[in-house]
Amino acid sequence: MFRFFPRLLAAASLVAAGLAQAAQPATVRVDYTHSGNALSDSYALEQVLVEPLPWPGDTTRNLDNTNRGQNRVEVADAKTGDLLYSRDFSTIFGEWRTTDEATKISRGFSESVRFPKPDRPVRVRILKRDERNAFSVAWSVEIDTDAPDVVRKQPAAPATPIPIRVSGPSPQKVDLLVLGDGYTQADMKKFETDARRLAAHLFTVSPFKERADDFNVWALAVLTLESGVSRPSTGVHHASKLGTRYDIFGSERYVLTLDNRALREIAQYAPYEFIEILVNNETYGGGGIFGQFSTAAASNEWADYLFVHEFGHHFAGLADEYYTSPVAYAASSTRMEPWEPNATALRDPANLKWAKHVKAGTPLPTPWPKAEYEEYSRAYQKRRAALRAANRPESEMNALFREDLARTKALFAKQPYRQMIGAFEGANYEVKGYYRPAMQCIMFDRSEAFCPVCQDGITDIIDLYAGVKQR
Known part of the structure; x- marks a missing residue:
């Protein structure tokens, strides 16, 4: 039935080798519903289950200190409150609630968190960023992963890795x-x-x-x-x-x-x-x-x-880091400092989050040919929209993308801060008020490399x- 069957035994042994570690705990998954609209949200438990494979992570690195994402999951000892596991994350609901639709109706989204199986009852907390951009508890539920209603048997695998x-x-x-x-x-x-x-x-x-x-x-x-x-x-x-x-x-x-x-x-x-x-x-x-x-x-x-x-x-x-392409999200009325490592509201240039990469004497904000770039980009976006509206062959869209990238590279090539890290206005889908670290990066356009700031974010x-x- 499955394409992979002839290699089933070999693949299974490699999966086992990949997971090999003494006394590796089981993997627990908590499925829940996250529902609401632009103004409010709520949570409801769906199920707790034990997945078929052991926990893939290193249990000596259970706590996340990267401070990323819209949300954080914390798993704590239900009696003592000792923190056992944490990870930061974002959600589709978090993006949807910034759309126009979320101002008109409520919707529900299924979400999951996974963690190594504890040997005691735990309290699972979902945190979200508040108006201070700090994490606060949005939902909390006590879970005994040995309770009778925990799902422990899964169907056969639908395909082989x-x-x-x-x-x-x-x-x-x-x-x-x-x-x-x-x-x-x-x-x-x-x-x-x-x-x-x-x-x-x-x-x-x-x-x-x-x-x-x-x-x-x-x-x-x-x-x-x-x-x-x-x-x-x-x-x-x-x-x-x-x-x-x-x-x-x-x-x-x-x-x-x-x-x-x-x-x-x-x-x-x-x-x-x-x-x-x-x-x-x-x-x-x-x-x-x-x-x-x-x-x-x-x-x-x-x-x-x-x-x-x-x-x-x-x-x-x-x-x-781009900001001239149409997106589904509504612009925010405030300029809170982003949690993302490669965007800033530049409220305090003296303490820029990527200051270690900025050479002395680099102006903040950093000059770049913003007006010329935006003038060309507006024309490019009209051409792009017209191609899609006419359902033209994908080869024409690909050619337009190549032309756009070549035009951007030519515009940036002789700029004095082309290879520098600074604070270039225009990022996070916003023309003004947000700044990116480099003039050009994979997160800005279809170029080939991450800037040093993005590389640091990945390395973390x-x-x-x-x-x-x-x-």
Whole structure:
């Protein structure tokens, strides 16, 4: 039935090798509903279960000190209050509540948190950032992972993981799972090729390149009956177990799955801490949610860039540094200092969060050809919208993207601060009030490299999961 069956035994043994560690605890997952609107939200417990595979992480690094994301999960001893585990993350609900729709209706989203199985009852707390940008408790529930209603038996795996890169035991490595959606039985070889190609590209980009040996990569796809995923704006609707699709929140290029339960029930059969979903589509698109997953259109000419850029969101909580493309989110009326490591409101230039990278004498804000860039970008965005509205071939969109990147590089090439780190106004989808560290970066446009500030943000997360390496 499954494409991977001939390699089942070999793959299973490699998964076991990846997980090998004495007395590694089981993996607990708590599924809950997060519902509300732009003004309020609430939580409700769905289920507690023990996943089929042991905890993939190092239990000596259970506490997260990176201060990223909109939310944090804390797992504490129910009696003593001692903190046992924490991780920062963001949610799809958190993005949706900034859309216009959230001002009109309420919606519910399934979410999950995972942690190593404790040997005692615990209190699981979900925290969110408050008006001071500090974390405060939004929801708390006491959980006994040995209670009778905890789900302990799972169905058979829907497919077998493919080991793409196995660098060592999972607890000492970052485990990345590449999921496929929109791949039929006939597409399974293509999925493996796509997964290997894009994972290999990730490790040509710094700092992933230098830390490649700190990663394991697995791949897994559940078959679909039709190639590709849904693109509702063009009348294309395809069924899949993951439910990934384009047009999320009305943005034609935004690709996510809103079915968290389905995602977790498939992903649980491979070791993972991070997930990238490849959709078997040519149309440009992707998305990334910090601590949840990222997506990329595997057959697009810009798939290498999409894979890395969206993984930057998911893996390290990096902000988008572009600001002239249309997005689904409403602009904020305030300029709170962003939690993302690569964006700032520059309220206190003397204490810039990436000051260590700024050379003495660099002006803050830092001059760049902003007006000229915006004038060209407005014309470019009109052309881009017209191509999509006319449903023109993807080759024309790819050509426009190449032209845009070449134009930007030419504009920036002779600028005095081109290679400098400073504070360049225009970031986080905002024309004014937010600043990015570099004139150009993967998080700004379709260029090839992360700036040093983004590299630091990524390295912090690698260190959290795989241990600190000599820098």
